[in-house]
Amino acid sequence: YGGTYVVPEGGARIGLVPMGYHDGVPWTLSNRGRLWVAGKPAPIVGRVSMDSLMLDITDLPEAERGSDVLVFGSHEGMNVRPEEVAEATGTIVYELLTRIGPRVQRIFRGS
Numbered sequence: 833y834g835g836t837y838v839v840p841e842g843g844a845r846i847g848l849v850p851m852g853y854h855d856g857v858p859w860t861l862s863n864r865g866r867l868w869v870a871g872k873p874a875p876i877v878g879r880v881s882m883d884s885l886m887l888d889i890t891d892l893p894e895a896e897r898g899s900d901v902l903v904f905g906s907h908e909g910m911n912v913r914p915e916e917v918a919e920a921t922g923t924i925v926y927e928l929l930t931r932i933g934p935r936v937q938r939i940f941r942g943s
Contacts, residue, residue: 836863837878837886846877847889849901854882856932857903858921865920868902868910870894904928 839846847869853859862879867887874887874895889895904912918925932938 834879844877844888845890845892845895847874847887847895847899849885849887850883851901851903851936852881852883852885853931854933855936856928857885858917858923858928858931860921861917865917868912869899871908871910 865876866873902910904914914925918928
């Protein structure tokens with residue numbers, strides 16, 4: 833998207849994630865952020881678009897179609913604090929949380 837990422841010589845395994853800035857993933861993570869797949873970080877490659885983004889999953893053989901992807905929160909041993917994402921994108925947690933779009937499933941836990 834916009835030619836901002838070129839696959840290195842020798843190839844790469846790229847995973848397509850069906851969420852983007854419309855869903856609350858900060859556009860500023862383009863080509864520099866990471867999301868978590870199968871408990872491990874995967875770098876975002878290319879631009880975060882409105883409805884999708886791509887991850888380099890070359891070093892994650894356990895990543896497959898349908899794998900859970902974590903932007904922030906806790907899931908199956910993965911834990912990413914919203915404060916970390918807010919700091920990495922130059923914003924505050926409240927702005928990050930209010931950007932989460934209506935297509936994102938919300939799971940509430942606790943009392």
